[in-house]
Amino acid sequence: MPHRPYRVALNGYGRVGRCVLRALYERGSGFAAETLGSAESSLKIVAINDLADIPSLEYLTRFDSTHGRFPGTVQVAGDDLQINGDDIQVLRSATPEAIDWAALGIDLVLECSGAYNSRADGQRFLAAGAPRVLFSQPMASAAAVDATIVFGINQASLSGAERLVSNASCxxxxxxxxxxxxxxxxxxxxxxxxxxxxxxxxxxxxxxxxxxxxxxxxxxxxxxxxxxxxxxxxxxxxxxxxxxxxxxxxxxxxxxxxxxxxxxxxxxxxxxxxxxxxxxxxxxxxxxxxxxxxxxxxxxxxxxxxxxxxxxxxxxxxxxxxxxxxxxxxxxxxxEWGFANRMLDVAEHYLRVATAPEGAGRHSSAPLKDCL
The missing domain is CATH 3.30.360.10 (Dihydrodipicolinate Reductase; domain 2)
Known part of the structure; x- marks a missing residue:
C-alpha cells in the first residue's frame, strides 16, 4: 500500500464518470486491491472537469434514475463538491490544454468524456502536465495508446512505463x-x-x-x-x-x-x-x-x-x-456499472505497477504483443 492514496482526476462527468466515482465510494478497495492484499482503497478522486454547473453536478451525483440514490453525502462546497466529507475540486475547461494537471498533484487522469480517441488527443493531456491517462473507450487505432487492457486478461502486461492506456469497451x-x-x-x-x-x-x-x-x-x-x-x-x-x-x-x-x-x-x-x-x-x-x-x-x-x-x-x-x-x-x-468497476481495477493495477520501485513488482517493458 502506498504512503498515500493515488490521486486521480475525472475528465468528463457523464454516465461513465459518475459511475466511476460512485463505484469507488460504494465498493471500497475493489477487485484489484483485494487480489493484491489491500484492505483499503488506494484511489482518491481529487478533481472533476466538466462543463456542467455545480448544482447540476451535485444533483446528478445524489440522484440517478438507473442506479438510485448515492449511498452517502453529497454537498456543494463553494465552487467545488464535497462527497462523504472528501473535498473534490471542480474544473470547467473545454479542452485538456486549459488545465494545469501537474498543479493538481495527480497520478492519473481518467478520461471519461469519450471525446478523445487518438494519440494526438492523448498527447494534449500529457503536454498539459498529466502524468498518465486511462481512457474509458477503445481508441481509433491500437497505436493511439501504449496498451489496451481488459482486466483479468492482460493487465499483467503493463510495465509501468505506459503513459496512455485504454480500458477498451464494455x-x-x-x-x-x-x-x-x-x-x-x-x-x-x-x-x-x-x-x-x-x-x-x-x-x-x-x-x-x-x-x-x-x-x-x-x-x-x-x-x-x-x-x-x-x-x-x-x-x-x-x-x-x-x-x-x-x-x-x-x-x-x-x-x-x-x-x-x-x-x-x-x-x-x-x-x-x-x-x-x-x-x-x-x-x-x-x-x-x-x-x-x-x-x-x-x-x-x-x-x-x-x-x-x-x-x-x-x-x-x-x-x-x-x-x-x-x-x-x-x-x-x-x-455502465461493470465497465466503471473494471476501469477502477485497471487504474489501481496500473498505478501500483507504475509507482513500484525497480525490481519490486514492475514487469518487463517489452512490447505488449497481446494488445498492440
Missing amino acids: TTNCGVPLLKVLHQAIGLEYISITTIHSAMNDQPVIDAYHHEDLRRTRSAFQSVIPVSTGLARGIERLLPELTGRIQAKAVRVPTLNVSCLDITLLMARDTDAAEINRLLREAAQSGPLKGLLAYTELPHASCDFNHDPHSAIVDGSQTRVSGPRLVNLLAWFDN
Whole structure:
C-alpha cells in the first residue's frame, strides 16, 4: 500500500464518470486491491472537469434514475463538491490544454468524456502536465495508446512505463474473457457476435437531427435500432490469434441499462452444451476470472443485472449447440456499472505497477504483443 492514496482526476462527468466515482465510494478497495492484499482503497478522486454547473453536478451525483440514490453525502462546497466529507475540486475547461494537471498533484487522469480517441488527443493531456491517462473507450487505432487492457486478461502486461492506456469497451470486457476460455480449452474457428445494447445518449428521445448515422436520428424508445460497432476490431486487439475470424453487429433496444452479447461460435472440435457450460462455470468459480465472470442458469431478465459489477454473466440456460460444433451463447453485462468497476481495477493495477520501485513488482517493458 502506498504512503498515500493515488490521486486521480475525472475528465468528463457523464454516465461513465459518475459511475466511476460512485463505484469507488460504494465498493471500497475493489477487485484489484483485494487480489493484491489491500484492505483499503488506494484511489482518491481529487478533481472533476466538466462543463456542467455545480448544482447540476451535485444533483446528478445524489440522484440517478438507473442506479438510485448515492449511498452517502453529497454537498456543494463553494465552487467545488464535497462527497462523504472528501473535498473534490471542480474544473470547467473545454479542452485538456486549459488545465494545469501537474498543479493538481495527480497520478492519473481518467478520461471519461469519450471525446478523445487518438494519440494526438492523448498527447494534449500529457503536454498539459498529466502524468498518465486511462481512457474509458477503445481508441481509433491500437497505436493511439501504449496498451489496451481488459482486466483479468492482460493487465499483467503493463510495465509501468505506459503513459496512455485504454480500458477498451464494455462489450470487449464482456466478450474477451468468454472467448479466451473457450479458445484455450477447445479452439475457435469463426465468431459472430450481436450486441443487444440499451439506449445511449447519442440517441434522441424523439426523432431529431442528432447524428450523422441516420438511424440514430430516430427515437431511442420507439424502435430497435441497428448501429455500428467496433467490437470485432476490439477483440482482435486483445486476442490477435483470432484476427480475421470475427464479425460483429449491434442493435440498441429501448431499455435504460444492462446489455447482452449473443455469441455464435464455430468450434475447432465437436462439443456439447454441457461441456461449454462446465468450462464457463469453472472459469467463473476459480482462476483469474473469478469475481469478473459469473455464471447462472436461473430464468433472468435483463433488469436483474442492473448495478452488477461483473464484466460478464453467462446465462447457461441459453447455451445452444447446433450439430457437433456450432455454439450459441448469451452473456449479460451492466454496460455502465461493470465497465466503471473494471476501469477502477485497471487504474489501481496500473498505478501500483507504475509507482513500484525497480525490481519490486514492475514487469518487463517489452512490447505488449497481446494488445498492440
